[in-house]
Amino acid sequence: MTTTYPLHAGFTSPDQPFPRYADVVIAGAGIMGCAAAYYLARRGLTVVVLDKSRIAGQQSSRAWGFVRQQGRESAEVPLMMASIPLWATLERELDFDLEWRQGGCLYVATGEEDWASFQQWMDVARQQGLDTRTLDRKQIDSVVMGMQGPALGGLYTPSDGQAEPRRAAAAFAARAAQAGALFFEGCGVLGVERAAGAVAGVVTERGTVRTSRFICAAGASSWRLLKTLGLELPQQAVRGTCMRTNPLPPVTASTFWGHGLGVRQRANGAINLADDMQVDVDMTLGHFRALKWFLPELWSQREKFSFHLNGACLRDVRDRLPGVVPAAERLLHPRDPHPQPNPRHAPRALAKLRALFPALKDAQVVESWAGLIDVLPDGIPVIDAPPQVGGLTIATGFCGHGFAMGPIVGKLLAEINDGGKPSLDLSAFRLQRFFDGTMQRPRSML
Numbered sequence: 001m002t003t004t005y006p007l008h009a010g011f012t013s014p015d016q017p018f019p020r021y022a023d024v025v026i027a028g029a030g031i032m033g034c035a036a037a038y039y040l041a042r043r044g045l046t047v048v049v050l051d052k053s054r055i056a057g058q059q060s061s062r063a064w065g066f067v068r069q070q071g072r073e074s075a076e077v078p079l080m081m082a083s084i085p086l087w088a089t090l091e092r093e094l095d096f097d098l099e100w101r102q103g104g105c106l107y108v109a110t111g112e113e114d115w116a117s118f119q120q121w122m123d124v125a126r127q128q129g130l131d132t133r134t135l136d137r138k139q140i141d142s143v144v145m146g147m148q149g150p151a152l153g154g155l156y157t158p159s160d161g162q163a164e165p166r167r168a169a170a171a172f173a174a175r176a177a178q179a180g181a182l183f184f185e186g187c188g189v190l191g192v193e194r195a196a197g198a199v200a201g202v203v204t205e206r207g208t209v210r211t212s213r214f215i216c217a218a219g220a221s222s223w224r225l226l227k228t229l230g231l232e233l234p235q236q237a238v239r240g241t242c243m244r245t246n247p248l249p250p251v252t253a254s255t256f257w258g259h260g261l262g263v264r265q266r267a268n269g270a271i272n273l274a275d276d277m278q279v280d281v282d283m284t285l286g287h288f289r290a291l292k293w294f295l296p297e298l299w300s301q302r303e304k305f306s307f308h309l310n311g312a313c314l315r316d317v318r319d320r321l322p323g324v325v326p327a328a329e330r331l332l333h334p335r336d337p338h339p340q341p342n343p344r345h346a347p348r349a350l351a352k353l354r355a356l357f358p359a360l361k362d363a364q365v366v367e368s369w370a371g372l373i374d375v376l377p378d379g380i381p382v383i384d385a386p387p388q389v390g391g392l393t394i395a396t397g398f399c400g401h402g403f404a405m406g407p408i409v410g411k412l413l414a415e416i417n418d419g420g421k422p423s424l425d426l427s428a429f430r431l432q433r434f435f436d437g438t439m440q441r442p443r444s445m446l
């Protein structure tokens with residue numbers, strides 16, 4: 001069964017008069033926009049959140065649900081170390097069951113290359129004071145029960161956790177709405193009005209909202225919005241596939257990567273399953289144009305990407321022809337993408353899962369889905385208030401691991417837009433790094 005996403009969180013009312021003014025306007029009701037709205041509304045600011053489609057209709061409800069500090073670029077680790085304590089109290093704070101479990105994150109090395117990369121990452125963990133440690137086979141067996149096959153060793157962070165993406169962004173939105181934030185679904189942001197170089201209003205499909213503060217949290221479409229402001233963002237989208245199994249006997253409370261599988265076993269025994277860390281790239285003209293940004297990493301990490309020259313390219317060419325997509329719709333097109341899961345992943349992942357854990361011999365894939373992951377060339381997001389446009393903050397490009405960062409990024413966006421300074425150093429996430437020669441090569445682009 002393939003999941004489509006008729007997720008109507010129901011926090012918007014068609015009768016709600018459209019506001020003429022807000023302290024802060026947010027484009028995008030993914031986990032970043034919803035978490036920012038929650039923390040801003042809690043500070044007493046008036047907030048309007050606009051989504052061209054619906055609350056948490058894209059990446060934020062389609063993620064696997066790993067909430068990990070482990071294995072990240074070192075610049076992201078302090079943010080994740082601040083995000084974990086937020087996650088740990090979030091169910092209580094929002095009064096929602098988010099399926100939070102702090103069972104750790106385990107990577108298992110089967111080859112020397114993996115093992116060497118674990119050793120290297122231990123340096124990051126030590127520098128940052130993280131509780132990551134390497135495990136021998138016996139220790140691995142105490143974290144995952146009944147794993148077959150070889151293991152040179154494991155990398156394990158006990159303080160990592162997991163949560164359910166279909167719940168988290170919607171929970172933030174619900175509580176933000178209770179605190180006074182207004183959400184408008186099916187209402188795209190078309191542009192930003194400026195006065196003396198600073199944000200003066202946000203132009204939407206339902207009219208203009210006067211404001212001096214605008215947050216661009218538009219996921220994989222952020223580059224389009226930023227282009228209207230004269231800002232270039234080298235952002236592209238790839239397709240990630242995820243599966244869910246029937247409820248199965250418990251094998252681990254930890255999230256798990258190894259033997260070509262990603263496993264997150266939920267409290268009811270069902271497993272969110274990923275076939276390796278591989279994503280599909282449906283080539284478009286945009287991808288070809290962006291090769292200058294991505295080529296070095298695409299080549300060095302080519303085992304993670306499966307390239308397709310398929311209907312996506314033809315559609316892209318057709319959509320660019322005059323008159324095919326009305327000019328007013330171009331910025332929002334496609335309004336509500338429904339990427340299809342790669343059908344090869346489910347049988348492959350299921351066979352690997354059954355072989356790796358004989359106790360899971362009755363596993364079946366009951367659901368599969370895909371999401372468009374927004375990637376940047378250096379594998380880390382842009383979280384920045386660039387000086388070119390006063391009052392603009394950007395939070396985008398989370399490269400397949402932003403779900404976990406949602407709470408802390410929401411909090412930082414609230415700090416920035418409530419007249420203060422962010423409580424964490426965000427210099428690594430500046431937009432300008434792509435143009436001033438300070439961009440670093442990533443450990444992993446995803």
Ligand SMILES: Cc1cc2nc3c(=O)[nH]c(=O)nc-3n(C[C@H](O)[C@H](O)[C@H](O)COP(=O)(O)OP(=O)(O)OC[C@H]3O[C@@H](n4cnc5c(N)ncnc54)[C@H](O)[C@@H]3O)c2cc1C
Pocket residue numbers: 027028029030031032033050051052053054055056057058059060061062063064065066067068187188189190217218219220221222225240241242331332335370371372373395396397398399400401402403404405
């Ligand atoms: C298959 C998959 C697995 C993943 N697994 C994990 C994981 O295990 N752990 C993890 O940490 N991360 C994971 N991620 C990544 C994570 O889901 C994303 O990094 C995160 O959800 C990004 O949130 P966002 O709010 O930036 O974007 P999104 O959730 O994509 O939200 C952006 C929103 O902006 C709206 N929008 C776009 N343009 C406009 C406009 N002009 N006007 C108004 N609205 C607009 C869109 O409709 C959308 O709702 C995964 C992603 C995928 C797809």
